[in-house]
Amino acid sequence: MKNRLYRLSLVALFAAALVAATSMLTSQTTTYSFSGALLTEATPAGTYTIDPAHTTVGFTVRHLLINNVPGRFREFSGAIQYDPDKIGNSSVTFTAKAESIDTGIDPRDKHLRSPDFFNVAQYPEITFKSTKVEKKSATEFVAHGDFTMHGVTKQIAIPFTLYGLLKDPWGKTRLGIEGGLTINRQDYGIAYNNKLDNGGLVVGNDVKIHLLVEAVKQQPKTNPTANQ
16 A cells, blocks of 8 residues: 555656646747747848858769769858848848858868869959849749859859748847759859769769858947937
8 A cells, every 4th residue: 555655656746747847848938939939920121131150051063973072151241132022122142252162171172262163362252143033932932143153144043942030039030041053163164174984074063052041130220319
């Protein structure tokens, strides 16, 4: 009898602890959910500055026909002008420092910065400036515009998904975007290569660009003398 009562006491204590923990977790989750809630009402139009700490500008290139080698640019800046009511008023500008290319292998990165590839001394920046933003669905868009790399400018289209806007725990409005496209580096005068015995290329011509972007809405500037 005593053993049975002891077991029942343990079960009761465990149940009470579980309820308390669940209550605490629910309370914490509710608090965070409130401060980081998705904006389901009219999303605020404005200028969003790309957050480099939470953005990746990456790419992959085929190597020896059998593998994709990844890389990224570590220094970049950009802005998104977003108008959900008149998407035609939206725009994107972006600049990456060519010298900041990083594939994780220092000798290879130095070669990529050389005149054989990006020639960063002569062409220090890679830029994109949109000419039109097209809405395909509630979350799917295409940014058309001028892409400049290695001194060559071409029109490209970047399909992207808008993952919505939210208020972060610090009260700032953020938006998330994922997009990408494939370009041919030969179109931009980056032609260096070696051929394999079977005729294949050591470095592929197609470059797959993958963009993971987080941007923060800029607050309107206030005039300190306006109320004086």
